[in-house]
Amino acid sequence: MLPEPANCRLCGSASERIRSSKLRGFRYTCPSCGSFGIESAALAGLGANASIQQDLAHLRAYGLLPLIHRDKQGVSVGPGRV
Numbered sequence: 001m002l003p004e005p006a007n008c009r010l011c012g013s014a015s016e017r018i019r020s021s022k023l024r025g026f027r028y029t030c031p032s033c034g035s036f037g038i039e040s041a042a043l044a045g046l047g048a049n050a051s052i053q054q055d056l057a058h059l060r061a062y063g064l065l066p067l068i069h070r071d072k073q074g075v076s077v078g079p080g081r082v
């Protein structure tokens with residue numbers, strides 16, 4: 001799979017994404033948000049969200065790939081399984 005151009009789901013910047021079956025979604029590489037995974041289920045309705053962007057920064061500070069996923073409580077961020 002080759003990366004494809006896509007707008008970042010969090011900030012709208014021109015970025016790249018690559019489909020990942022391991023993440024059950026996509027891995028985005030954004031110039032301002034960095035790299036993060038997002039499950040397909042979490043893509044719908046996700047917009048700019050300052051708390052998610054903060055969570056991404058925290059996880060990246062620990063050297064983890066953030067993964068955005070959706071559960072009953074809504075969209076949340078945790079360490080990815082990569």
Ligand SMILES: [Zn+2]
Nearest residue numbers: 008011030033
């Ligand atoms: Zn972004």
